[in-house]
Structure formats: C-alpha cells, structure tokens
Amino acid sequence: MSYQAALTDPEFTTPGKSRGLWDIFHHRYLLSLLLKKSVATRYYGSTLGWIWSYVQTIAHFLLYYLVVGLVLGVHRSVELFPVYLFCGLITVNLFSEVLRNTTNAITDNASLVKKIYLPRELFPVAAVGSAITHFLPQAAVLLVICIFIGWTVTWMQIAAFLLGFVVVIVFALGLGLFFGALNVAYRDAHNVVALILMFATWSSPVLYPSEMVRSIAPDWIYQIYMLNPVTATTELFHNVFWLPLVPGADRPDHLMLNGVIALGIALVTLVVGQLTFRKMEGTFAQYL
Template identity: 45%
Template sequence: MAYPVAKTRWHHDTARNFVTQIDYSAFDTPGRGRGILDVFRYHYLLRLLIGKSTSLRYRNSVLGWFWSYVRPTVQFLVYYLVVGQILGLHSKVPAFPLYLFSGLVLVNLFNDTMSAATSSIVSNKALVRKIYLPRELFPLAAIIGTFTHFLPQLAVLIVVSLLFGWLPSFASVGLALLGILLVVAFVMGLGLFFSAINVRFRDASNIVDIIRTIATWSVPILYTWEMVKKVTTTHHVPWLFDIYMSNPLAVGVELYHHAFWGSLPVVNDADPRPINLDWPPQFEWHVVAAIGVIIFSLVIGQFVFRRFERSFAQDL
C-alpha cells in the first residue's frame, strides 16, 4: 500500500520542479511597460488613436475643418485691433500683422495641444478601464491629432508671408521646423504630467486653462523682447530677462519671427531698423536653457505619469 503514496509524492515533486523551471522573463507584467518607449512598439495603435481623435474633433459640426481657420482668424483680428491699432504697436513694428500672426500660430499650437493632452486619459476612460495598452499613447495621440489642425494655420501663415514678399530659404524653413520641434517636445513633457494628474485631480484642467491664458502674454507676440529687456534693465533685474527667454515657447516664437517676419524686405529695409530684428542678447544660451527645460519636463512628466498610471482604472 506504500507504493501509491510514493508514486503520488513523485508526481507532486515532478510537477513542482516543472513549474519552477518556467522562464517568466518572456512575459510582461500587466499594466507596466517601458514608458514612452513603448510608443514605437505599439505604433499601429497610435495611428488608430490619432485617426479617432481627428475624426471626432468636428463630428456633427456644420463647418467642420473650417473652424481651424475661423478661430485663429478671429483671435488675430482682436489682437491686431487692440494691440496694433489702439495701443499703437503697429507704428513701432513694421509689418506688424505678420509679426503678430507668426508668433500667434505657434502659441495656438501650444495651447491646443496642452488642452488635448491634459484631457486625453479622461476622454478615453472606456479604453483605459477595459484593456491594457501603453497609457502614453493617449497624450501623444492627442498632441499629434491636434497638430494636424495646426497645419492649416501654418499654410495660411505661409501664404500671407508670400504676399508680404517673403522668400523661403533653407535657414527660414529650418528655424520654423526647430520652433515646432521645441514646442511639441515641451508640450509632451507637460502633457504627460497634467494628463496623469488630471485623472485623480480634475482641478488640473483648470490649471492648464490658466497656463494657456498666461502663455499668450508670456512670449513676445503682443510686444517685443526689446521692451522686456528695457524694463528689466531699468529695474536692475537683468536676470529676469534670461529667465523669460529660457521659456521654450518664447524661444520658439523668436525662431518663428526670424523665419517669417525677419525675412521680409520691408522689415530689413525699415528706417530706423527695428531692434528686435536682431537676436536677443545671449540667445544661444537661452536655446540651451530651453532645451534643458524640455528635458527636465520630459523626465518629470514621465516619472509622474508612471506613478499615477497604476491607479488610472480605479480613479476613472
């Protein structure tokens, strides 16, 4: 009667040894990935999310994509009439309409992508609660989807610049692309941070609205960098100007000004020559500082996103 017992023990030992020999390194822990690097692995899902965001943006809208032209046009006209005509900046800055518009389109890119990225997780809560996929796909898809609606504004800017006498060059195109790259990378870091915070604390969307309002006035589009330099020098706080110009959005706007407005013959031939036609003092260091700010925002944004994504399904 001892044989069946010994045989049973042998089977248990064999099963236990078989289980312990399984290599679990080939499996992924659910809900934990490689962060933003998984975007390249799941690029097909990214395309689907981008298509979803672009198709739903103007769903059941009469004007559809035409709204991509209407809102920035109205915004431009309001700023032009108030700042350009009433406050008189039109007489101080040659070709002021293009100076204003070339900076405004980049600020609109920042504001729109920030808003879309912040609400990306909450607006896709049905997917987040039902299946696992890299959560970073949602803010990135929102940013890219909103970027497609920036392209019509960029096309209008190019057409208006050509009417003003702008001649494209490798330098101007390179400056414009660099400006876009800086802004999109900056928004990616901020978008990761605020999209994660917004899942648990919906106050984050209100904070983003405040940031969007400040963004318009925190860069030299409704005034010139030379005005900021004069004020900080007068009040003996020149370091404030360096902090001001280290903002990636401010750097991107200046790159756009030089790519479009600064290349106009009417601006270069103006008498007297506009001071803001030159690069701001020590601008190369401001670019380096802006890149540092972008890297810092990406690191912090990814870190906070990874900490909060563990409870996305429960919080939603």
C-alpha cells in the same frame, strides 16, 4: 512553450508592464487609430467642420490686431505687425492645444482606460498628433502670405523652425503628461492648466516685441523670460517668417543658443512629466 520557458524568453514581457514613451514605437498601429479617432470626432456633427479651426484663429487674430495693434498703437512700433502677430498666435495656439488635449487625454478616454490595457502614453501622444494636424495648415497659410510679400528661405530658417517646433511640442507634452496624470485624481489640475493657458499669450512676445520687456525689466529677468520655451519658440518663428521681411528689425541676442537651452528645459519637463505619469498610471482606472 512551457511556463518556465516563457519566463526566460527574451521576447516575453509581463502583461501591463509599461516602458513609458518607448512603448509608443511598438504600438504604432494603435497610435494611428487613436489619432484618426481624435481628428474625426473633433468636429463630428458640426456643419463647418475643420473650417472652425481657421475661424477661431482668424477671430483671435482680428481681435488682437484691432485692440493691441490699432487701438493701443503697437502696429506703429512693429513693422509688418500682422505677420509678427500671426507668427506668435500659431505658436501659442500650438502650445495651448497640445497642453489642453494632453491634460484631458486620459479622462476623455476613460472607457478604454478602464476596460483594456494599452500603454497609457498613447492617449496624450495621439492628442499631440491631433494638435499638429491643425497647426500645419495654419503655418502653411502664414508661409503663403510671407512668400507673396517677398519671403525667401535659408537653411538657418529651416533649422530655426524645426528647433522651435520641437521645443514647443516637447515642452507642452511634458506639461501635459504631468497635469494629465494629476487631472485623473485631482480635477483641480484642469483649472491650473486653464490659468497657464490664460497667461501664455501675454507672457511671450506675441502681442508686443520682446524689446519692451528688455527696456523695463532687469537683465536677469529678461534672460529668464527669453529662456521660457514658449518665448524662445515664438522668437524662433519670428526669425523664420517675420525678420526676413523686415531687414532693419533687431534680432534678439543669442537666438539659437536660447532655443537650445529652451530645448534642454523642455526635455527636463518631459522627463518629470513622464516620471509623474508612470508613477500614477496604476491608479488611473481606480479614479476613473
């Protein structure tokens, strides 16, 4: 094929031209390789391996249950507090791991970014896949515990779980693309993410019921609080696993509506993160 013919060929694209997240669908094999690498190297050389993922989760659970549940007495006001707490912890752990992994995705793969061209979004998306592989077994453990207690499933619960899962993934990926791009040029971005993760557990109803916020805050602040995508996801997961086991518990108002609005906020965050990522990706190799 001649040079001029190649330029007019509809299948021809300029090398290095990015189409953002859409490129992921055209490089599925590369994505699978990066995902396997991310999962395989996470606990490489560790004696316990994947068990550390459960050890960390159980350690967090015991710490919060002993201090917040027993010492501060929250377990007396929240029936089945261990289930309530575990729902919140797996939500925050998923958000934290996705955001942390995506923020470091480019810098952790600096050798590949500097040597060859491939869609840079592959790295944060592979980091999301790695986080999901650790979330699903934790969710399965919670599911088994709830079934043992007497939990039953409905189609609305399945819809609430899927909605919450998509909200937290999209929101964390959007933030990760934004801070991941900034982190290449300005390593302070990593510290900003650390602050966000430090507040994530306490700014959502993980260790306490959302009614406590409603009782002390003006209504407009409470509404903003409930539209936080991490808060909305936490309450959706409570609705899936905890509320069916506690029939007398109060269900937050407009739960699914809040989830849909939170999804809209997450999508806006994803668009902003993608635009920032695409604007800065041309300088990644230079800074790395």
